[in-house]
């Protein structure tokens with residue numbers, strides 16, 4: 001145990017800080033002392049493109065100590081070790097967690113999607129606080145399990161949707177909830193990214209790159225040969241056994257504000273217009289339509305339509321901008337009874353459109369301060385919020401109690417891609433589709449590795 005925190009059990013402390021204001025009221029002197037002296041000891045699992053961003057952002061908090069680094073590719077470890085030479089290094093997160101159980105307080109999980117839940121749940125069962133990348137999980141069953149464990153243990157958790165803490169996204173939430181466009185009946189959101197793959201599954205195998213432990217990379221997923229350019233790094237997003245396609249990758253960010261602002265919970269129906277499944281990659285083009293029951297901020301039904309793939313979105317009158325302006329590359333448009341609100345993804349202010357014209361908005365009323373123009377600075381907020389929550393100073397804004405529901409909603413649309421052009425009916429209480437054949441995709445079968 002860190003000697004600065006020996007006056008309280010660190011696990012109790014991290015759990016209690018999840019209670020936010022209540023926790024602060026319970027033990028202000030202990031918390032104040034911890035804040036003054038204690039450092040949050042972090043293990044970073046996954047050191048690829050985003051893992052390095054996560055690591056640098058979280059370590060930029062003055063009360064963070066990077067204790068351990070883990071990746072199944074030794075080249076990634078070598079790279080990270082240059083920045084944090086004092087950290088212990090591991091190839092297997094299971095070994096890390098067992099060996100350092102008493103020496104770490106929190107883990108950051110930045111692996112491919114299929115490993116989010118296995119690594120996070122192991123850490124959570126050891127009472128560690130967890131910052132896990134988006135989408136929270138690969139399967140609906142895993143999202144439910146992570147939410148359940150986090151809530152039962154009262155752990156501090158945050159999903160890596162850093163834009164959730166950005167000025168523009170917060171502003172859009174406040175604007176929608178202020179009723180600026182009245183009750184919202186539809187949201188259209190789009191990303192032209194292509195994390196799909198319409199080709200066939202590759203045959204044969206390529207030599208496994210030196211330093212990569214392919215068995216550990218596969219983890220709980222079914223065994224398959226290594227093929228250069230198909231999986232590691234990055235391209236695993238396109239493959240059903242490991243990623244969640246473009247909807248899973250970008251939808252979690254872009255749907256976050258509508259989901260949050262409109263206080264959506266569980267969709268009633270989901271339909272994905274896309275090609276027939278190949279059993280290997282996700283479709284390269286998807287149009288996914290969700291219907292949600294009403295909330296205080298919506299009309300009787302809320303329709304959410306997602307467009308992805310090259311060329312997305314296709315033309316729709318709802319997406320026409322004043323003066324023939326071009327739509328931002330990625331974003332969301334809210335349609336309400338009094339007008340439309342455009343929310344570009346990201347670092348651009350939302351725009352109000354009424355009767356086909358842009359309209360000025362009084363944003364000073366929300367006391368959000370000045371918009372932040374520096375992406376790196378703006379990104380740090382979400383990580384620092386997690387650290388501060390672990391230290392009992394605040395609460396996380398995207399804890400698993402919220403982000404597991406958001407992820408589940410996104411994953412239902414991913415599953416609908418296996419049943420093209422068919423409307424699926426979701427029963428959240430039973431965690432079942434009415435269409436029985438879809439239920440087998442709610443859960444994965446873990447391989448022993």
Ligand SMILES: NC(=O)c1ccc[n+]([C@@H]2O[C@H](COP(=O)([O-])OP(=O)(O)OC[C@H]3O[C@@H](n4cnc5c(N)ncnc54)[C@H](O)[C@@H]3O)[C@@H](O)[C@H]2O)c1
Nearest residue numbers: 046047048049050051071072073076110111133134233234
């Ligand atoms: N929030 C964002 O803006 C954002 C942006 C990009 C990626 N992401 C998310 O970050 C995660 C990682 O994406 P990426 O682009 O860095 O992928 P990547 O393929 O570049 O990196 C993944 C890293 O994890 C390592 N890894 C794989 N299995 C591991 C295991 N069992 N234990 C430890 N390390 C393991 C790989 O070797 C690799 O270095 C994904 O979930 C992705 O959705 C989030």
